[in-house]
Amino acid sequence: MTARDELPVQGEHQTLSRGHVGRADPRPNAKRLLQGRGVYIDDLRLPRLAHVVFVRSPHAHARIVSIDSSRARRSPGIIAVFDGPAIAQVCKPWVGVLGHLKGIRSPTQYPLAMERACWQGEPVVAIVGETRAEAEDARDLVEIQWEPLPVLVDMEAALAGLPVLHPELGDNICFERTVDTGDIDAIFAAADLVVEETFHFGRHTGVCPEGRAILADYNPAEHSLTVHHATQAPHMIHDILARHLDIPEANVRVICHDVGGAYGIKVHVYPDEMCTAAVSMLVRRPVKFQADRMESFVSDIHAREHKATVRLAATRDGRILGFDLRDLTAIGPYSVYPRTSGIEGNQVVNLTGGPYRHSHYRARMHAVFTNKNVTCQYRAVGHPIAVAITEGIVDLAAQRLSIDPVEFRRRNLIPDDAYPYAFPSGIRFEKLSHHQCLDKLLELMDYEALRADQARARERGCYRGIGLAAMIEVTNPSAAFYGVGGARISSQDGATLRLEPTGALTVLCSVTEQGQGTETVFAQIAADTVGVSMDKVRVITGDTATTPYGGGTWGSRGAGIGGEAVLQSGRALRANILDAAAAILACDRATLDVADDAVIDRLTLRSLLTLAELGRSCYYRPDTLPAGFQSELMVTRHYVPRDYAFAFTNGIQASWVEVDIDTGFVKLLGHWCVEDCGTVINPLLVDEQLRGGVVQGLGAALFEECRYDQEGQMLNAQLGDYLVPMAGEMPDIVCGHVQTPTRTSELGAKGAGEAGTAGAPAAVMNAINDALAPLAARVTVQPFTPERILAALGRV
Amino acid sequence: MKPSAFDYVRVASVEEALAHLTELGDRARLIAGGQTLMATLNMRLSAPELLVDISRIPGLSGIRLNGSTVTIGALTTHREIERSPLVAQHLPLLAQAAPQIAHAAIRNSGTIGGSVAFADPAAEWPACCVALDATIVIQGPAGGRRVRARTFFRNLYETDLTPTDILVAIEFPVTPLARRSVFLELSRRRGDYAIVGLALLARPAEGLLHEVALAYVGAGPVPMLARQAMAALEGRAPAASVMQAARAALAHDLQPGSDLYTSAATRQHLAGVLLDRAVTQLLSGGAAPHAIA
Incomplete structure (x- = not known):
């Protein structure tokens, strides 16, 4: 391959561009979103859809003495009411630790509080209704007897263990880390100037325009679970749902539609979301949970x-x-x-x-x-x-x-x-x-x-x-970041590129879109590396049944990792296109290039074969191609920084x-x-x-x-x-x-x-x-x- | 969240609305612009059995000049007041305050009657009513009555209105030509309820302030008329010592509370800052009633 054959590899002071990359292309999906034609979880209406709402702990720390949900169960439109032990029957609990964060500890956590609630807003009871309003009506009827426990809010008191929140851990330290390159005290004692200051940072949260949302659709006939989820990391969630709900990995599918902002809020496992999936299994119906703004503030991280x-x-x-x-x-x-x-x-x-x-x-x-x-x-x-x-x-x-x-x-x-x-x-x-x-x-x-x-x-x-x-x-x-610590979170991403019979290009990428424009970036890279125009490119993300396996969007990784996977995939597809073109045109592959949706002569830049014609030949008239030639107009490549x-x-x-x-x-x-x-x-x-x-x-x-x-x-x-x-x-x-x-x-x-x-x-x-x-x-x-x-x- | 179930009726007359109120008392709620009520319904902070929609009652909306009185119907929206030439001409304080009420979308729906009846001490209209010595016009089952704004607001969210009353209009005396006004607010974000706000009216003449009225937003359980500070300024030139005395008087006039972000002491301090600024602005211009060309 000659240099012209490849995407220009950028030098230090060069920018990578053959057209779209480096250009301020507007987002093709912006128009849909601005016209209100996006599809968010709350826009989905499935047959027999049920709605779940949660009774959340009004106390920051309290023991559950008793739960009486008999009135709630009799309330109009109520399908079921579940407490912590009922959900624990179908959803395994978890412990939020990682191997490479040495010494990190956390107690076992369940989807719904089991014996006590540890923060105001912790989900305690799930109420499933035919409508959200009916479920909320019934929520007001659940009677919980609480025994308030001492509340620990101050960091210094927590550090001092006054009192210890989880007695089984001995103290309140979740994680501690020390770095010391040595000689600090001597260096500081001898320094001309030492300044000291204490900074305080208030707690805050990422306020997503779209609240957290999940629609879990369990199908008992095939023991399968399809989850429509506002998440940044569909494959991570896929793995977790499979393991914690004991469903074979192949029977789970996680789909992201438009996601209305995430900022890291939607990359975690939330008890109420896990509970929703469990509820769908228990009631054998699709079940939706949409966090409202007030519960978001006490349950979003x-x-x-x-x-x-x-x-x-x-x-x-x-x-x-x-x-x-x-x-x-x-x-x-x-x-x-x-x-x-x-x-x-x-x-x-x-x-x-x-x-x-x-x-x-x-x-x-x-x-x-x-x-x-x-x-x-x-x-x-x-x-x-x-x-x-x-x-x-x-x-x-x-x-x-x-x-x-x-x-x-x-x-x-x-x-x-x-x-x-x-x-x-x-x-x-x-x-x-x-x-x-x-x-x-x-x-x-x-x-x-x-x-x-x-x-x-x-x-x-x-x-x-x-x-x-x-x-x-x-x-x-x-x-x-995560993998070495034992987390089943991919740091690798993949991209599949498929040239369609009309010369259109479909890109499937494991990195997700939540309003930041990753799909646009992938389209630009794909268009440049393959040699097609932007309007020929369609990008599909956020579906674990169709996209390559990958990490999703977090840690500022979408463009750098997902984009490289698209680039590598695009280059491979382009090489395959040239193979096919050389076979169709019966000429030396080295004389060919792809530009502007066509195979061109490298020297004269004359268009020899449109990609639509190439696609037509490869898909519909392979009989006209040389014997023994098989076109491969779909390729997948992965990338992970090493x-x-x-x-x-x-x-x-x-x-x-x-x-x-x-x-x-x-x-x-x-x-x-x-x-x-x-x-x-x-x-x-x-x-x-x-x-x-x-x-x-x-x-x-x-x-x-x-x-x-x-x-x-x-x-x-x-x-x-x-x-x-x-x-x-x-x-x-x-x-x-x-x-x-x-x-x-x-x-x-x-x-x-x-x-x-x-x-x-x-x-x-x-x-x-x-x-x-x-x-x-x-x-x-x-x-x-x-x-x-x-x-x-x-x-x- | 979704509101609890409620019944809804749209009424065509004040009498019809009163009939529902008389029947159900505080289990019924009037709804007009809905800018406060809808939120409390959705948060289930309020769960009335019946919503009585008065927004289509004829004659309860609009701004009219009658001699030396401007009458504003209860259903008049904030936006209508903001854009009214009549208000700009005769009640410039209201024109100054209106753009500071929340956001345009809220001003398009919210009504002055709703705001005054709800009596949030952090809202703009109640303080304007007190500053301008307006009269609240009320219709009840036994007939109508008029109550001075300065006695209408009794305590936090508590007014002269009973559960079977409807606020139908507010009457404002036309502001005399020589009297100027200033409306100032301190809010961290445009459109938020003010931490503290101030409506000031006065007639400056040869460096002296006359007919001073000072009403504070967010400085007590009701819109606070700062009587002692008014007296400290009345007939005087706002020299440093006079301003100091007026600020000191605010300690007696106001009863600011503490909230999440601002302590009572800070509110008291800010009330003094606003007083200085309002007087300075008033002397350098302020808004005055004017004739329309």
Whole structure:
């Protein structure tokens, strides 16, 4: 094969493009979604469909003395009522631990609470009705006698074991991890400067436009289960349903229709969803569960409740020597299955100090059990914590040394020519571009002009601030993330490409779509690698009966891993097309190429045979092909990263804010994000991923927090009180890109989905603190509410 | 969630509605724009037996000028008030407040009668009614009555209305030409209920403030008329010492509560900040009644 025959392999400063890749193609599925023609789980109506609702524990911790559901059973339209032991008859329980998170522990968890409930919102009784309304009517009739138990909500109390939540475990520690590269105490004792700060991070959650939903359809005639599910990982769910419900793997099918946002919320095993599948088996009917908004707040995973104390040692000329971290996080009463609730804390340990050259690192992290809703992986897992800790303490060091924060970062960011680079803690970076990103950011935001504006504003009593946040991000995770720990979660993805008789191209990929545009990206790659136009490509995802096996969407892996599988599959299909064309045209294969839906002469670029004609010949008139030739117009290829555990990406964000020092209100004046996700396949989609991610990060910084009282009651479990970021408060978000393709794949794409969320809270925090610096005030407790800012200013 | 089952009747007259209320008392609920009630029904916080839909009763909607009084029918939507030239001309405070009520979709359906009858102290209209010294027009089984807004709001969600009353209109005295108004709110997100808000009216003359009215949103169990702060400002120039005295007086006038995000002390502080800002804005312009060209 000659170079022309292949998709151009990108060099370091080349972008990969033969047409669609690299171009801002709009999403073909956007029109359907915007016209309200999407199909979500709640749109599905199956014959004999039943609806399940759950009685959830009103207590954060209580023993179930008795359950009387006799009145509920007699309520109109009620098909069945099940409690924990009844569901446990058909659904095996689980334990949310992984082998590579050494020492992680969690108690056994059942779909419905068995003897006691451990958080407000834990499902206790399932009520199955002909309609949702009838099931809800009956729910009000279930009488449960509770014996309240001591409630554990405070992280420090949990760490101290006061009291122990699961007596069989001995203490409340789910997972702890220590990293120590040695000599920290000596280095810090001898350092010119040591700064220390404690940061608090409020619990929050990912608010999906479409709530969690599942429709389970058990067919007793063939002992098969078809599940329509709003999930990010259909094959993972497929495996879990088969094992826990004792149905042969081949008899299970998981189908994802349109999924209305997921952000990591829909990649876990939820007790109420497992229960729904079990209920379908028990009542032998299709059963639907659609979480409403209020139950979503107390049953969707939460994230980010951390208290982190960090110290940084530096020389007086502003060289970072080391970081010393102590992190405490509360994960609720159970470690979530199967990915565990240990990953976020683990990531904080892995990523703190990440962008900076330093030689010493010590970290100690505890994840403890409490009687609040469970926490698990939500968009940018651990990154927002690690970036805020790092960038907050870096800014404080720069301030103490009277060095401009930009200059301080220039001196300490890992140089762009230092790769491959490894931290003392063991993390390896293939190639990052911190300094290029910083330069681009400063240019985009016009840093000097903003500093001048800031100075002028202060003269008139207006407090504006600039905050920077450099970051590294884990993307394209290999088997090191879950597989090595024993989780049956694929880090590999596959793509099947089929040339249809009309010259159309069907792509089946194991990576899923939940609104982020993966299907568009796959269509672009397929179109380029095969040589067809975008309108000829149809992408199918989210069906375990038809797509190749794979991991789905999580960990910023869709484009980088799924995209490479599509690329490899496309190249193989193109080679097969050329074989067929050479057979049909009776010419030398090396003289042929595919472009614009036709086989062409490589030299003259003349069209020799349309793909439609080729398809017609291969499928309908194989009798006209040379004897012994068999066309293969459907191919499958898989890809999994092997060289590195993760493709680390990097980037930097800046926030420009105005703080009203009388009201404590923060106005977001501008936000910039420069990110290096390697090959940019679709700039439009990458920018929107960044912007969407930034907005979720801004929500964390200023608005979102799951507030609990001392009784473990979530106080703001509805959208009137839980404040999501809204368009009216959002600034313009300017995106920029540096492209350092990973050499671990030919596509060169790394992940882009989580960068915005990772860095935005830190940037805002630093901007607020920059604004408040002349007043000697600082904030470190997220979200930065007006009251917290006023308190820092001593105004209230 | 789905609401519990309820019966529904659409009535064509106030008398018909009153008949249902008289029969069922608080087991019946009036529904007009539904912007508060629908949410409480869906959360099953409210489970009435009967919804009496009054939204089609003729004559209960619209804005009319009658001499020196503007009468706004109970079914008039927030949006109609926001866009009314009559309101802009004679009651500029309402025109200033209206765009700050929730979001456009809510303003298109929600009604002033519903808002005032529900009496959420964090809502805009109750405070405007108190600031403007409006009169609430009520129809009950025994006939009609008029109640001053300043006595209508009794306690949290508690008003002069009984379960068998219907609020039919609100009468506002036309704001005199020389009197200006300012309506300010602090809400973390546009369209949210304000942490605290303020309706200020005053007639500035030669640097002095006259006919001052101050009504606060979200600063007590009812819309709070800040009488002592009004007295501190009345007839005075808002010099620093006067403003300080007025802010101090707010400690007596207001009874702010604490919620999830804001303590009573912070609310009290913010009420003072708003007072300063409102007075400054009023003196530098504010909105004044005007003649339409």
